[in-house]
Amino acid sequence: MSNTSYLTVYAKSFSWAGYFLPKEKLKQCSALYDFCRVADNIADDEEGIENKLKKFTQFENDFHKKNFKNSIIKNMWDLIDEFDISLKVVHDLLLGIKSDIKEEVKLVSKKDLLIYSYRVAGTVGLMMAKILKVNKKNSLKSAIDLGIAMQLTNISRDVIEDAKNNRFYIDESFEKISSTIELAETFYENSFYSIKDIPIGFRFSILVARRVYRKIGHKILNTKNLENYQNSGKIYVSNFEKIFETFLSIFDLIKLSLKNEKYDQIQHNHNLINEEINLDERI
Numbered sequence: 001m002s003n004t005s006y007l008t009v010y011a012k013s014f015s016w017a018g019y020f021l022p023k024e025k026l027k028q029c030s031a032l033y034d035f036c037r038v039a040d041n042i043a044d045d046e047e048g049i050e051n052k053l054k055k056f057t058q059f060e061n062d063f064h065k066k067n068f069k070n071s072i073i074k075n076m077w078d079l080i081d082e083f084d085i086s087l088k089v090v091h092d093l094l095l096g097i098k099s100d101i102k103e104e105v106k107l108v109s110k111k112d113l114l115i116y117s118y119r120v121a122g123t124v125g126l127m128m129a130k131i132l133k134v135n136k137k138n139s140l141k142s143a144i145d146l147g148i149a150m151q152l153t154n155i156s157r158d159v160i161e162d163a164k165n166n167r168f169y170i171d172e173s174f175e176k177i178s179s180t181i182e183l184a185e186t187f188y189e190n191s192f193y194s195i196k197d198i199p200i201g202f203r204f205s206i207l208v209a210r211r212v213y214r215k216i217g218h219k220i221l222n223t224k225n226l227e228n229y230q231n232s233g234k235i236y237v238s239n240f241e242k243i244f245e246t247f248l249s250i251f252d253l254i255k256l257s258l259k260n261e262k263y264d265q266i267q268h269n270h271n272l273i274n275e276e277i278n279l280d281e282r283i
Contacts, residue, residue, distance in 0.1 A: 017209035096120035121151035142194035149187035
């Protein structure tokens with residue numbers, strides 16, 4: 001894709017937040033996003049399952065063998081080495097994406113939903129936090145929370161589109177969609193106070209991304225019922241709304257500078273995930 005980052009093409013909300021990052025740091029975050037997007041694109045392709053599995057296995061092998069002829073893989077390994085990213089986290093990410101390469105995907109429990117959301121997005125939040133020089137264990141767990149929250153927002157927004165692709169992460173009922181957004185809210189809340197541990201020059205960008213993405217969930221709830229939800233098409237945040245949420249993020253920045261006591265009170269909702277995946281080993 002020439003010199004264009006996948007971030008600017010696919011991730012409008014993240015791209016918006018990226019304007020508030022220093023150029024070099026945005027370049028590093030874009031390298032992470034490019035790696036995730038290339039893997040994701042293989043899973044989302046319209047080819048047959050067999051071909052997709054073959055391509056994905058090739059991509060995994062190229063990664064493990066450090067095939068640096070592939071610049072996406074070379075850039076990813078540069079990040080791993082520079083920011084001490086655990087390979088277990090990258091493996092979790094790839095496992096999550098690979099789990100979508102099936103004739104039908106169906107998650108049957110809250111535990112399945114949270115583990116899937118950790119693998120495909122909590123991992124990205126954790127790696128992004130490492131790139132943004134976050135070191136405290138509690139804050140890195142909160143970065144996982146923000147990734148999970150955003151993925152739950154995605155799942156809530158894309159129920160109809162996912163069903164067309166035989167992916168049933170949650171049931172197509174407004175009750176289930178609403179409860180998934182409410183679950184996301186707990187993870188958004190858990191992500192907030194530890195943003196204070198992000199160096200000041202990078203902090204505002206994450207606050208903006210958090211607010212803009214959270215707004216999608218609020219807009220879904222405002223559709224009120226399944227029929228309106230179905231008729232809304234893909235729900236997104238308009239440029240005007242992004243500007244407004246960016247303005248509100250200034251108040252978040254001030255709030256972070258004033259309050260400290262809630263930081264140590266964060267109760268991470270990781271019990272179900274830890275039954276299968278030891279998050280402490282990833283951090």
